[in-house]
Every structure is written in C-alpha cells, then in structure tokens.
Amino acid sequence: MNDALHRLTERLGGVAYGGDYNPEQWPREVWDEDMRLMRQAGVNLVTVGVFSWALLEPRPGEYTFGLLDEVMDLLHANGIAVDLATGTASPPPWFSLQHPRSLPVDRDGVRRWHGSRQTFCPSSPDYAEAAGRLVERVVDRYRDHPALVLWHLHNEWGNHNAHCFCDTSAAAFRGWLQERYGDLRGLNDAWGTAFWSQRYGDWAEVMPPRATTAVANPTQQLDFWRFSSDALLALHRREAEIVRRLSPEVPLTTNLLVTLEKKVDGFSFASECDLVSVDQYLTAADPEAHIGLSLDADLARGMAGGAPWLLMEHSTSAVNWQPRNVAKTPGQMRRNSLAHLARGADGILYFQWRQSKAGAEKWHSAMLPHGGTDTRTWREVTALGRDLGALAGVRGSRVASDVAVLFDWNAWWALEMDATPSVDLRYLDLVRGWYQALWSLGVTCDLVHPGSDLSGYRLVLVPSLPLTSDGDATSLTDFVAAGGHAAVGFFSGVVDENDQVRLGGHPGAYRELLGVRVDEFLPLREAESVRLSDDSAAALWTELVELRGAEAFLSFHRDPSLGGPVAGHPAITRHRFGDGVSWYVATRPDGGALRALLARICREAGVRAAAEVPAGVEAVCRxxxxxxxxxxxxxxxxxxxxxxxxVDLLSGTPVSGTVTVRAGDVVVVREAGDRPPVR
Structure with missing residues (x-):
C-alpha cells in the first residue's frame, strides 16, 4: 500500500490536495474559473465521476462520454491529476424502474425507492451486472488518460444500503451460511438453535433477521451483519477485478468510513485496496471532536498496516446531515487537516471543490463556498495549500507509535446486538474513553485488528473486545508472555466468534492471561456510580472479581454505600504473566482516574509521549x-x-530548546538529532 501512495504523491510532487469535483452541476463557463482557482489554491488532485452514472449512461446500454472527456482533458491541461470514480454508487432512475426487484427492502418488509443514492440491494444480480458493464466502459476508455492517477471504486460502501432483507438477499444469505458452516448441523450448533425451538431442518427455513415478535437470535443477527459486509465486499472485488485486468498500472482505492458507520468491516475492505483512503467528518455537537478525528486517523493508519493513507473526504466547515450543522471556527479547518497529516495522511481532500447550489448537499461546505473567493473559508483553503507545499517532505514518513489499541468491527457488532447485560455498553464510547486518556497524555497509538502482528509494540490496550476468537486471544497471550504489556477492559473475551459464552468463568479467553476469574457481572443503573479505594469515581459497570494469580491494584470502596454490590472486591488488577504484565479493568473509571491508570501502565511499559505538552495540545511524530x-x-x-x-517548516525559523505554539496554531518541527526508528 505504501508504494502505491508514494508513487502517486511523487507524481504529484507533494502532498495530495483537492477534493470531489462535480462539473456536471455547473455551466461550461464555470469550468475555466474552476481551473484558475484550483491552481491558485494549490490543488493537485480531484475526484471526478462519483455520481455520474446517469450522465454516462442516460439510457440502458447507451453511453455518452463527451462531457467527461472534456473535463479530463481540461484538468490535465491545467496540471491537475484525477482520481476517477467508477460511478456505481448511485444507479439512475431508469435502472430502478427497469429492475424494481433491485431496490432494497428494510427489516419490516418495506421497499425503499429511488430518489437518493445507493438505492440497490447489495445481492441484486441486476445491479452487479449493470454496474460491471459501466465499470468496463469507464476503465477501458480512460485507462491511458494522462490525467488519471487513481481509480475510485464506488463511494462509501454500505453507507445507506448495507442491510437488505428482500428475498434475493435471503437466498444469498443462505448461500453464504452454507459456505461458512457446510451443513445445517454446523449452522444449528453455531446459532444455538436449541434455544426457543429454532432448530432448522431445511435451508429454505433460514431467513435474514427480519422484524419478529421478540429478540432475534443473536448469532443470526451477527452472521447477517457479516454476510452484508461480505456482499458489498464481493461487489468491490468485482469492480477491482475489472480495473486490475484493464488498467493494472493504476492503483485503486475506495473511501472507507472509519467510525462514521459500523456496517462494513473496514479491515476487510482495506486489504482489497492498493492504498487506503477514508472519509472523516467531525461531530459538530462534540466540543472535543478533534479527539474523535485523531481516533479515526489512527484507525485509518491501522487499516493501512502503518503505512501512509489518503484522506479522501472531510469538510472545510459545516456539513449538511447532522441535527445542528455547526460551522468550523477560524483556524479549525487548518488544525483538522494538519492533524490528519500528522497521523499519517499523505493527502488532504474535501467534499467538495465547489459548494452545490441545488440538491441534498447544497448546505454542505466546500473549498469554494457559495460566497466565492471573498470568504474566510476560501482564504483558509489557499493558505492551507501553501502550508502543504511547505510540508511536502513529510510524505512517505511513518507515524511513531509504541502502543496498539485492538479494534474489531465484529466485536462492535456483537456488543450492540440485542439482550446484552446493559444497554449502556456502546463500543465506540468504550474505545474512545481509553483513547481520549492516551490522547491527553500525548501518547500516540495505532488502532489495529486483533489478528495483527503485535511484536513491534511495547503496550497493547483492549478497551472492549467481547467477541474474541481463539487465535486472537492466543496472539495477545503470546505477546505478553514474550515480555509485552497489556491492559484489558471489562466484558472482553466473554464470547467466541459465534457469540457463544465461553464457559468456566469470565473473562473467558483472557482468564489465564489476566490471572482473574469473574463470578458475576453487576452492571450499574443509569447515572449510578461507585467509588474506588483511592476515592476516584467509576460508573457503568462492576463485577465480582476473584484473584487467580493477579494482585489488586485498586478495589471497589469497602463501604457498600460507596463501593456498591462489590464493595471491597478488586476493581483493577495487575498480573505478571511470563516475561510481561497484564492489567484488568473491571469498571469504567472516570476520565481523570483512567488517565492516571494509563499513565502508570505506559510508564511501566516504557512508553513515552511524542513531546511534553500541556493539556489540549496534540503532539505526534512522523x-x-x-x-x-x-x-x-x-x-x-x-x-x-x-x-x-x-526547524519550524511552516515558518522556516530555527527552533532551539523550545518552540512557542500560538493559541489555535500548528507548528511542524523538522527535528535535529536522531530518534529511535519507527517500529
């Protein structure tokens, strides 16, 4: 992956900068102004054709490429490279009318109609064939165009249509299950169908988890999420096969949604791309949204195996789809963009170049706003282009990190199925709690799949991993036995890959590693909290922990009125295992307590911050x-x-001893002297 992106940025001569370009929305005379302003802003890469299916194939089998030909030629003449989309994300109205069974159906049996985007069933053979024909024609026509540097498959796979419950999907689901389990006996064992008389005697009886009278089978739900992700992945692979057959010299990617959507397994899609690209949008209501941005960026880097990656979309200011679309404050766009660069992005792109005057996203910000060049956003866009020019030498470098945080979409799906011990268990909340504590300590981490090679890290954190395979549990156990340090959060390791409880006491797969046995989970009531033995607060969850080799680092307060139903019992434990150390956190400490705990664990593991910074200052080293x-x-x-x-690369001034970072500002220091190489 690193080689593909490196070759791309070498061709561009610097960090990729630009965004989605939709000239079909504008009269021809606007295009020349676009070219002039793109050059002024320092744009060197644009994405073209994402939603152009209706333009390219206005009627079935009738292809028209005149407009796209002109756009591609115009961009090339102005020195702007193209990430060309396959155009398959939004079937035109004629397709839906010609193939009504291709339209998706929700779990209540209601068919969704065309009029937006991604209005197709992922298992529809009609969609797959029509999309494949379009991809063939587009790739064959433009594979040798001098502007082309990257193929953009589809757009945000599964953002709006990941789950379809129609009969076509039901048949495809059965086929997927037959391949996974072999026979009905394997399915019945995995799904635990002895419960509630759900045993299946014929494959025709097996359905997607459509709306029913009570709680649907949890493993049926989990497998449907897996199947749905795989159905979209099959479409991605089909497009990729066409691109690689007809245009093998040009790399391909697709824009993944990191934590914006949990519907598809990002790691599986990332492994099918030549370079990883993602979309990231701030949650405007969150006053610390920049920390969520950093988490997404570190996850993107984990999806890329530690290599640089491409920020395909983010916003210059407000988006259009949140309840309250708050505009970014002066300087915030610059901080956001350079934070992505700090965390491994070698390209900074936006949705979109010119703000639309019509359609569902007309209030979504853009590089060139409705107000034109006499706007704060435009001035910030052009200034950022100059900044990225000064930072061209950063591309290709890697982020230094001694800490891995395990992240898994399967665990996310399993945790948030029906009938878990507490409705308050939300995967991203748990992961972000630990991540935010690390961020506040200035410690950089990689968010990686549990099956990744962990040998290059000093510390591995597992905020939440309820669903854990034997292989992934062994990987963490071997890491600690060989001298690594690890910390595991509550309700982890409790079920296997089929969402079946690991018997013999919790935390199941991690009992031996952690040196504890949990007798019972005791989740707390809404807004209830407990105190720990150091008088810090904790919430959400408690459990009855028995020491089986570990020692209690902190306990629940001995006073039952403060410590709750587990007063006096261990809350946080430490265990020497092999040549390493493992920690278990059996509750959710408040922010300050969790920060102090992770600071202690990091010190013990030999993990250092990228720099000594005060609260609210982000420090990352590439x-x-x-x-x-x-x-x-x-x-x-x-x-x-x-x-x-x-040397401060943005100002060109030498730095000796200390550097002043102004309020709301960014400094990038090309360091003097040597640091340890990136692991």
Whole structure:
C-alpha cells in the first residue's frame, strides 16, 4: 500500500490536495474559473465521476462520454491529476424502474425507492451486472488518460444500503451460511438453535433477521451483519477485478468510513485496496471532536498496516446531515487537516471543490463556498495549500507509535446486538474513553485488528473486545508472555466468534492471561456510580472479581454505600504473566482516574509521549529515513511552550530548546538529532 501512495504523491510532487469535483452541476463557463482557482489554491488532485452514472449512461446500454472527456482533458491541461470514480454508487432512475426487484427492502418488509443514492440491494444480480458493464466502459476508455492517477471504486460502501432483507438477499444469505458452516448441523450448533425451538431442518427455513415478535437470535443477527459486509465486499472485488485486468498500472482505492458507520468491516475492505483512503467528518455537537478525528486517523493508519493513507473526504466547515450543522471556527479547518497529516495522511481532500447550489448537499461546505473567493473559508483553503507545499517532505514518513489499541468491527457488532447485560455498553464510547486518556497524555497509538502482528509494540490496550476468537486471544497471550504489556477492559473475551459464552468463568479467553476469574457481572443503573479505594469515581459497570494469580491494584470502596454490590472486591488488577504484565479493568473509571491508570501502565511499559505538552495540545511524530517531524497542534485559547529542536517548516525559523505554539496554531518541527526508528 505504501508504494502505491508514494508513487502517486511523487507524481504529484507533494502532498495530495483537492477534493470531489462535480462539473456536471455547473455551466461550461464555470469550468475555466474552476481551473484558475484550483491552481491558485494549490490543488493537485480531484475526484471526478462519483455520481455520474446517469450522465454516462442516460439510457440502458447507451453511453455518452463527451462531457467527461472534456473535463479530463481540461484538468490535465491545467496540471491537475484525477482520481476517477467508477460511478456505481448511485444507479439512475431508469435502472430502478427497469429492475424494481433491485431496490432494497428494510427489516419490516418495506421497499425503499429511488430518489437518493445507493438505492440497490447489495445481492441484486441486476445491479452487479449493470454496474460491471459501466465499470468496463469507464476503465477501458480512460485507462491511458494522462490525467488519471487513481481509480475510485464506488463511494462509501454500505453507507445507506448495507442491510437488505428482500428475498434475493435471503437466498444469498443462505448461500453464504452454507459456505461458512457446510451443513445445517454446523449452522444449528453455531446459532444455538436449541434455544426457543429454532432448530432448522431445511435451508429454505433460514431467513435474514427480519422484524419478529421478540429478540432475534443473536448469532443470526451477527452472521447477517457479516454476510452484508461480505456482499458489498464481493461487489468491490468485482469492480477491482475489472480495473486490475484493464488498467493494472493504476492503483485503486475506495473511501472507507472509519467510525462514521459500523456496517462494513473496514479491515476487510482495506486489504482489497492498493492504498487506503477514508472519509472523516467531525461531530459538530462534540466540543472535543478533534479527539474523535485523531481516533479515526489512527484507525485509518491501522487499516493501512502503518503505512501512509489518503484522506479522501472531510469538510472545510459545516456539513449538511447532522441535527445542528455547526460551522468550523477560524483556524479549525487548518488544525483538522494538519492533524490528519500528522497521523499519517499523505493527502488532504474535501467534499467538495465547489459548494452545490441545488440538491441534498447544497448546505454542505466546500473549498469554494457559495460566497466565492471573498470568504474566510476560501482564504483558509489557499493558505492551507501553501502550508502543504511547505510540508511536502513529510510524505512517505511513518507515524511513531509504541502502543496498539485492538479494534474489531465484529466485536462492535456483537456488543450492540440485542439482550446484552446493559444497554449502556456502546463500543465506540468504550474505545474512545481509553483513547481520549492516551490522547491527553500525548501518547500516540495505532488502532489495529486483533489478528495483527503485535511484536513491534511495547503496550497493547483492549478497551472492549467481547467477541474474541481463539487465535486472537492466543496472539495477545503470546505477546505478553514474550515480555509485552497489556491492559484489558471489562466484558472482553466473554464470547467466541459465534457469540457463544465461553464457559468456566469470565473473562473467558483472557482468564489465564489476566490471572482473574469473574463470578458475576453487576452492571450499574443509569447515572449510578461507585467509588474506588483511592476515592476516584467509576460508573457503568462492576463485577465480582476473584484473584487467580493477579494482585489488586485498586478495589471497589469497602463501604457498600460507596463501593456498591462489590464493595471491597478488586476493581483493577495487575498480573505478571511470563516475561510481561497484564492489567484488568473491571469498571469504567472516570476520565481523570483512567488517565492516571494509563499513565502508570505506559510508564511501566516504557512508553513515552511524542513531546511534553500541556493539556489540549496534540503532539505526534512522523519518522522518515532521514528526518523526524514533530507536529504540535494547539487546541486551546492560550499560547504554549513545548521542548523542541530543529526547524519550524511552516515558518522556516530555527527552533532551539523550545518552540512557542500560538493559541489555535500548528507548528511542524523538522527535528535535529536522531530518534529511535519507527517500529
């Protein structure tokens, strides 16, 4: 993956910069202005054709490429490279009318109609054939175009149509299950169908988890999520096969949604791309949305195996689809963009270039706003283009990290199925709680799949991993036995890959590693909290922990009125295992307590922050073969001083001893001296 993106940015001559370009929405005379302004802003890459199916095939089998030909030629003449989309994300109205059975059906049996986007069933053979024909024609026509540097498959797979419950999907689901389990005996064992008289005697009896009278079988639900992700992945692979057959020299990607959507397994799609690209949008209502941005960026890097990746979409200011679409404050767009660069992005792109005047996204911000060039956003866009030019040397370098956080879409799906011990168990909340504590400590982490190679890390954190395979549990156990450090959060390791409880006491797959046995889960009531033995607070969850080799680091308060139903019992444990150390966190400590705990664990594991920074200042280091780049991003309203030596690339000034980072500003120091190489 790293080679494909490196070759692309070498061809561009710097960090990729630009966004989605939709010239079909505008009169021809606007295009020349677009070219002039793109050059002024420093744009070198645009995505074209994402929603152009109706333009390219206005009637069945009738293809018209005149407009796209002109756009491709115009961009090339102005020195702007193209990420060309296959156009399959939005079937035109004629397709839906010609193939009504291709329209998706929800779990209540209601068919969804055309009039938006992604209005197709992922298992529809009619869609697959029509999309395949379009891809063939587009790739064959433009594979040798000099503007082309990247193929863009589909758009945000599964964002709106991941789950279809129609009869076609039901038949495809049965086929997927037959391949997974072989026979009905295997299915019945995996699904535990002895419960509630659900045993299947014929494959025709097996259905998707449509709306029913009570709680649907949890493993049936889990397998349907897996199947649905795989159905979309099969479409992705079909497009990829066509691209690689006809245009093998041009890399391909698709824009993944990181934590914006949990419907598809991002790791499986990332492995099918030549380079990883993602979309990331802030949650406007969150005053610390920049931390969620960092989490998504670190997950994108984990999906890329530690290699640089491409930010395919984010926003210059407000989006159009949140309840309250708050605009970004002055300087926020710059901080957001450079935070992505700090965390491994070698390209910064937006949706979109020119703000639409019609349609569902007309209030979504863009690089060129409705107000044109006499706007704050435009001035910030052009200034950022200059900044990225000064940071061209950063591309190709890797982010330095000694910490891995295990992240798994299957565990996310399993945790949020029906009938878990507490409705308050939300996967992203648990992961982000630990991540935010690390972020506040200035510690950089990679979010990686549980099956990844962990040998290069000092510390592995498992905030939440309820569903754990034997192989993934063994991987973590071997890591600690060989001298690594690990910390595991509550309700992890409790079920296997079929969502069946691991018997013999919790935390199941991790009992031996952690040196504890959990007798019973005791989730707390809404808004209820307990105190720990150091008088810190905890919430959400408690459990009755028995020590089986571990020692209690903190206990629940001995006073039952403060410690709850597990007063005096271990709350956080530490266990020497092999040559390493494992920790178990049997509750959710408040922010300060969790931060202090992870600070202690990091110190013990030999993990250091990228720099000594005050609260609210982000510090990340990227390392290349010849230099290190320290990114310092000040999210506060006060100037700060940070130890550093080298040259500030954005101002060109030398840095000796310390550097001042102004309120809301960013400094990137090309460091003097050597740092340890990236693992």
């Amino acid at each position: 390392r290349g073969p010849d230099a290190g780049y320290l990114f310092l991003i000040n999210h506060t309203d006060a100037d700060v001083s940070v130890p550093a030596d080298g």
